[in-house]
Amino acid sequence: MEENKRVVFSTDTKVWINRIIEILELYQKYYPEKYGKIDTNKTKSYVSKEKIIVAYQNDNWENAICEFPTIWLSLKDDEIAKIILKEKE
Numbered sequence: 001m002e003e004n005k006r007v008v009f010s011t012d013t014k015v016w017i018n019r020i021i022e023i024l025e026l027y028q029k030y031y032p033e034k035y036g037k038i039d040t041n042k043t044k045s046y047v048s049k050e051k052i053i054v055a056y057q058n059d060n061w062e063n064a065i066c067e068f069p070t071i072w073l074s075l076k077d078d079e080i081a082k083i084i085l086k087e088k089e
Contacts, residue, residue, distance in 0.1 A: 019073050020045050020052060026077060027066060030084040038065055 024043070027035035039056075046053040046061060053067040072080055 016047065016073065017045070020054065022077070023052075023068065023072055023080060024054060024066070026080050027084060030081050031088045034088075035066065 021040050024035070024038055024040055028038055042056050042058075043054050043065065044057050046055075047070065049070060051067050051069055052072070053061055053064045055061055055064045072083075
């Protein structure tokens with residue numbers, strides 16, 4: 001599984017989806033005040049070269065839950081956690 005986390009541009013969309021959910025779970029863990037109640041079963045994601053936008057399925061993209069750089073798909077969890085904690089400050 002660790003090998004899959006390092007893939008950024010993969011044709012396997014399941015890898016992308018799983019990694020986006022893992023990143024949302026990191027947001028929930030390290031910034032629960034803002035992201036603690038995300039229901040990942042009801043989200044949709046927009047992926048571009050620059051960023052990923054996550055919103056609830058019934059909402060539009062302007063009401064995004066969060067957005068983060070696409071490069072995060074290839075970062076390790078501890079690197080992402082440090083960035084989230086800095087954002088929290």
